[in-house]
Amino acid sequence: MGGALYYLYMKRLLASLSLLLLMVSAGAQGLAVDKDTQRIREEFQDRKFGIFLHWGIYSMMADGEWIMHHRNIDCNEYSKLAGGFYPSLFDAHEWTQLFKEAGAQYVTFTSRHHDGFSMWGTKATPYNIVDATPYKRDILGALAEACREQGLKLHLYYSHLDWYRPDYPTGWTHKVPRDESAFNWESYYAFMNRQLTELLTNYGPIGAIWFDGMWDHKEQGFDWRLEEQYALIKRLQPTCLIGNNHHGSPIGVEDFQLFEQDLPGQNTAGFSGEQKISQLPLETCMTMNNSWGYNITDNNYKDGDDLIRRLVTAAGLNANFLLNIGPQPDGKLPEQAVKRLKHIGEFMKVNGSTIYGTRGGCVPPQSWGVTTQKGKMLYIHILNNVEDGQIFLPLTENKLAKVTMFADDTKLKFKREKEGYRIFLPELPKTVDCILTATLKCPPLPH
Numbered sequence: 441m442g443g444a445l446y447y448l449y450m451k452r453l454l455a456s457l458s459l460l461l462l463m464v465s466a467g468a469q470g471l472a473v474d475k476d477t478q479r480i481r482e483e484f485q486d487r488k489f490g491i492f493l494h495w496g497i498y499s500m501m502a503d504g505e506w507i508m509h510h511r512n513i514d515c516n517e518y519s520k521l522a523g524g525f526y527p528s529l530f531d532a533h534e535w536t537q538l539f540k541e542a543g544a545q546y547v548t549f550t551s552r553h554h555d556g557f558s559m560w561g562t563k564a565t566p567y568n569i570v571d572a573t574p575y576k577r578d579i580l581g582a583l584a585e586a587c588r589e590q591g592l593k594l595h596l597y598y599s600h601l602d603w604y605r606p607d608y609p610t611g612w613t614h615k616v617p618r619d620e621s622a623f624n625w626e627s628y629y630a631f632m633n634r635q636l637t638e639l640l641t642n643y644g645p646i647g648a649i650w651f652d653g654m655w656d657h658k659e660q661g662f663d664w665r666l667e668e669q670y671a672l673i674k675r676l677q678p679t680c681l682i683g684n685n686h687h688g689s690p691i692g693v694e695d696f697q698l699f700e701q702d703l704p705g706q707n708t709a710g711f712s713g714e715q716k717i718s719q720l721p722l723e724t725c726m727t728m729n730n731s732w733g734y735n736i737t738d739n740n741y742k743d744g745d746d747l748i749r750r751l752v753t754a755a756g757l758n759a760n761f762l763l764n765i766g767p768q769p770d771g772k773l774p775e776q777a778v779k780r781l782k783h784i785g786e787f788m789k790v791n792g793s794t795i796y797g798t799r800g801g802c803v804p805p806q807s808w809g810v811t812t813q814k815g816k817m818l819y820i821h822i823l824n825n826v827e828d829g830q831i832f833l834p835l836t837e838n839k840l841a842k843v844t845m846f847a848d849d850t851k852l853k854f855k856r857e858k859e860g861y862r863i864f865l866p867e868l869p870k871t872v873d874c875i876l877t878a879t880l881k882c883p884p885l886p887h
């Protein structure tokens with residue numbers, strides 16, 4: 441290690457040691473994160489790629505999960521869909537095998553969406569898959585078992601807002617007038633906590649609870665009583681992570697930060713405007729077409745290579761990628777989605793080691809692509825066209841020892857310049873992500 445580099449390294453090391461001391465003293469006030477929490481957060485980050493599933497009785501209407509809202513449907517009329525829900529072709533094992541082959545490491549399932557219908561045999565309401573449909577089987581139970589078999593972690597989406605229950609004090613998303621005298625926050629809150637208790641008691645280890653819908657109440661001062669609810673989750677399963685799609689910066693003991701339809705730092709969908717990127721694990725969720733729930737006319741699918749590029753870019757930005765599928769009402773996954781999963785799977789089988797277990801690399805995103813990093817290994821993902829046969833790597837706080845093509849270990853030439861390194865490329869193969877492996881002289885500097 442050169443003198444200047446050593447000095448920098450020690451300076452950073454001392455800075456992080458004092459931060460550690462600060463955290464330990466904060467620990468006395470209950471603010472620091474314990475070792476187990478730190479470990480499960482890191483394991484979550486290592487998994488990098490998950491499958492999001494939006495499935496419920498709305499799938500029968502084949503126009504997304506917001507159909508009840510968009511078409512001003514009375515909730516009692518809507519609830520009659522349950523009597524016809526019979527996904528005769530549903531096979532949890534087939535699904536999870538496919539997810540596994542696609543390279544996914546976890547599944548996030550909509551246990552109860554905004555329509556208020558529960559996809560498990562909850563005792564807290566008869567409005568559920570076992571008691572209200574002719575199918576009568578516990579879909580969540582089947583999925584939990586199939587995930588366990590494939591070694592996939594199961595995360596559960598849970599809606600804070602509810603378009604069905606009379607006791608939920610409705611917010612702006614409710615268009616059909618409600619009887620306000622029936623609003624009863626205490627009883628609704630108790631209902632949610634009873635359901636969460638079931639979810640965290642009856643289905644084995646749950647990787648995360650993924651909340652959504654708090655934005656239904658825009659008014660300041662609406663108290664969701666998150667602290668108590670989060671404490672309940674941690675009491676029931678201390679290793680269950682908490683994430684909340686409230687579109688803001690993380691609150692309280694939340695373990696990861698969510699970004700809807702955008703990579704961290706972008707705001708093309710308009711949900712991330714108020715989010716500062718935190719130090720917590722990050723997760724971007726995204727649709728393959730334009731819909732979360734099954735939509736029979738939405739064929740606007742991103743192509744397979746585009747999805748791979750987004751996954752890799754998310755990794756380069758230090759985020760997990762949660763890719764959505766809206767299963768059909770018959771229990772099959774749309775063919776378009778299956779085709780794309782297989783395409784991603786082929787890529788991940790060969791290149792997964794440059795993604796899983798990595799963090800965003802020490803070189804920030806460049807016009808040519810992104811970097812991921814594991815210890816001294818820096819993976820350079822060239823995702824865009826490179827015109828003059830070379831790329832520039834702004835790297836001054838570390839040194840390059842060696843650069844090779846990831847695919848076949850061919851050694852590449854590079855040159856040190858004032859602001860970093862210039863790497864000379866051979867004729868690059870036409871591939872979605874041309875990966876180079878750069879070995880650094882030193883392990884990553886502590887942040």
Ligand code: GLC
Pocket residue numbers: 494505506652653685700725732
């Ligand atoms: C939004 C939508 C919801 C969807 C979620 C996924 O919050 O309300 O339908 O489940 O995004 O990120």
